[in-house]
Amino acid sequence: MSSRLTRSKPWAVAAVGVTAAITVAACGGGGGGGSSSNTASAPGITATTVSIGSTQPLTGPAAPGYSEIAPASNAYFQYVNAHGGVFGRQIKYTYLDDGYNPTNTASQTRKLVLQDNVYAVFSALGTPTHLGVVDYLNSQNVPDLLVSSGCNCWNNVAQHPYTFGYQPAYTIEGKLLGRYVSQAYPGMKVAYFAQGPGDEFGDDGIAGLNDELASSNVTVVNPPQYYAPTAAGAMGVKAEMATLQGEGVQVVICFSIPAFTATALASAASINYHPVFVVSNVGSDPPTLTGILTGGSLGVALPAALIGGMVSDAYLPLVSDSSNPWITLFKSIKNQYASSLPWDGNVLYGFAQAYTFVQALHAAGQNPSRLDIVHALENSHFTDGPGLTPFGYSSSSHLGYTGVEIVKTGADGTETAIGPLSTTDNSATGTINAYSGAPATPPSNGIPSD
């Protein structure tokens, strides 16, 4: 497969060869930064530009919230470009709308690779959408970096050597939330509220929770209460909350998207049911939840204070923590380059992801091939970035962030860290370890360098 591609593009071979020769001659094969000149070292890379692309739900059911991610990343890239780019190259970021429909993802991804000739695909969003193109991207040797989904499926180095996850796999989140629940609420009745059945978000999360809770001192009420992420599914949530109330469940652990977390909070409150809600990171962003609750999209405008007391987890600095240097940095860039975007978890996600990409691009060297950025990721855990824990990247693992800390949301939407920062892997046997690495501070100009 790879030989076919290379043979059909002799200039690419020539370019790589020339690059290698120049790099070796000029800087002794070092990781860039030498005095040699920029070359068109790979498809999508010229002496002055790096083209990358993405497929995102800019319209359609997943657009609210998620449509902010790519513009946020782009704002960071514009900031980097305005300050000289990476090795003098301007980052050109093309993100196309797939409406969260795999059919569109398939054709938009081919447009990025075949027509726009991107160096790498970055931050492609969604499990069913991106799963359809992951074979294609790998068969074309296109780096498929920092996929925006917590599916375990991105970590498959043997079949998909070019694909890297980004956020903690849902199983990792499930294990760490489960560990916290067993320690903080011993002896209590616990139930799951999850997307599914047959949805990797809910299933992977529950698998992680069960790893920790099945033989713990809490009682897990089975079966889980599942919801389908549709309008009809939303109508069933109230009955599910009533069931849990009837069972006397005291802790409800949610692997739900924001609209359904809000529906669950509102439904429970409406029947005077007040358990502790423990919510996966994906469905717990306070500004997003507040917007849904107060905006009237659930039928009536509800008080934002419903999110008060919610327990969740975080792998990035907290959105509301204005004393954190990463938050100050990203917020000021956002105000300058994308002032129309709100400041919420999705925007932070887009910024942090873009930062990691720039780190990787730097690490790949001055004139990188496509494989160079793959190796750069495999050789670093990027602990000097905004993440709270290291990435799990190595030559045998493409897991994204390996851990989270536990946080609690106040009635005013402010999150505070309440639990340990720990790391683990996505296997049932992987141990949970406390992580004590010191948080990094951003470089003074806000751009990673080597």
Add this chain to the structure above:
Amino acid sequence: MRSALARRVAFFVGLAALLVIVTYQVDAFTNYNIAGIAIFATAAAGLTVLTGINGQLSLGHGALMAVGAYTTSLLLKQRPDLPLILTLVTAIVTTGAAGAVVGAAAARLRGPYLAGATLALAVAVPQIPIHFANIFGGNQGLSVPPPIPPKALGSNFPNERWLAWIALAAALLTLFLLANLVRSSTGRKLRAVYDNEVAAQLAGMDVARTQVLAFVISAACAGLAGALFAYWVGITAPTGFTLALSLQLLSAIVIGGLGSLFGAVLGAYVVVYIPVFTSTVATNLNLSTDIANNLPLAIYGVVLIVAMLAFPSGIQGGLATAGRWSLQRFPVLRFARQRLTGPESITHATK
């Protein structure tokens, strides 16, 4: 009659040869889109027989494509090395059978009730794989390996061109068979039922049976298209078969020209290429994100509205009108056409 058939065979063979040449001239992304057009044309041609010729409205053809796609994907999940032809034929048979069941119910329904029932199909079918996730893969869907070009074509043969060939072969074969069908006695029956059910019944036709037959034929086409669709997209997941897909097929046959197979092909071209075109336009204008995100959809809507207003009988109808007008204005064209195709009118023949 025999010479008409021979002419048709010659036409399709010539067209196939021409298209093969085209696939060598264009880039990989265009080949990928050609495959898409061929797939949509296959489904739209089937829908044309049902809706445009037999008069049964279906808002549920996306669901029938899902049946074909899931049949193929499930087969490939068990046996990834299964020959393409076998998965396609199985998808056609399975979906045809599903079409028979739906058709039996549909034959009792008229107008808005038929629309409602097929609409329910479009909404309900994507829920089945979510409910029976252990079989159908749930929301995550089933991955489909790409069809690998045979070694005889050489190791440099691009996947996209091979996919285009497969889809074009399926579309041309479908169009050829349907073109023969609509000119046969069965075709006349299908049309007679559309024109006047009572008259058709008085003439000795079994109306319900004709309607079920139309549904089976149409579903078989949707099944074939669905199977190819699975290979084209690379994954079969419920989010790929929303109501929007059914409506896209319906807009294809209406824009192209209701009741015309050539119109179905034109319509397929429009629905595949407009999104590609609009997203290029939107990315090239530097707009604020909210507008840029929604601009492609807005352009799509405007194009549909303008097409409906400008060509009330579809693009094919518009072309036919333009053709007749120029034949009247320029007698030399009429003469030339008679020399080329014989006295039978082109527009009549393709109708």
